[in-house]
Ligand SMILES: Nc1ncnc2c1ncn2[C@@H]1O[C@H](COP(=O)(O)OP(=O)(O)OP(=O)(O)O)[C@@H](O)[C@H]1O
């Protein structure tokens with residue numbers, strides 16, 4: 061599976077979720093490559109800060125032709141997770157072309173709902189090349205015990221891209237663990253933040269597997285016709 065975290069809006073949690081999804085998959089015993097497609101190099105900075113043994117490989121690939129380079133990398137790993145850049149449309153477009161699945165992190169705020177239009181437009185443009193691509197919103201930094209998460213889910217409905225049922229709450233543990241090049245799934249594996257990440261990863265894997273079997277079925281159907 062090649063999964064990209066994309067949203068041209070800055071600071072929505074692309075890097076945080078990319079690193080945590082990669083870590084959770086690695087802890088499940090999967091081989092993972094994290095591709096930093098952001099010229100800011102935040103995922104590379106995270107990896108450089110890390111004292112502990114690496115859980116997964118990280119490469120920097122902030123290039124407009126990254127979709128041409130990724131297949132060679134992808135052949136060596138079970139999962140490739142792409143951390144997308146803010147603003148730069150060309151890099152986001154290349155990441156869309158490279159991926160089987162796109163996750164769009166959004167914070168529970170109307171500003172994030174409006175700003176999501178940019179990535180949705182890019183996805184629509186690319187849809188002709190990527191017929192079987194799976195796209196989902198994921199709510200990040202949800203404030204526990206508020207209704208705003210629900211409102212945002214409703215507002216996102218107008219984009220016709222489903223919202224994952226798992227979401228990630230606002231928790232200081234995310235920033236704290238990042239400061240040490242770590243992740244919440246390592247620092248507090250039984251904590252709520254880790255639970256939410258594991259739930260998110262399970263949902264991603266179940267969607268990816270389900271779609272795969274769909275594709276295989278339609279492939280079989282084509283062969284038998
Ligand atoms: N669920 C969360 N709880 C608390 N803090 C969070 C959460 N998700 C992200 N953050 C914090 O929000 C800030 C922005 O997150 P992050 O860098 O992951 O966003 P980004 O989309 O990658 O930003 P950019 O667009 O600049 O690449 C960081 O300081 C991060 O630690």
Ligand SMILES: [Mg+2]
Pocket residue numbers: 074075076098102143144
């Ligand atoms: Mg980032």
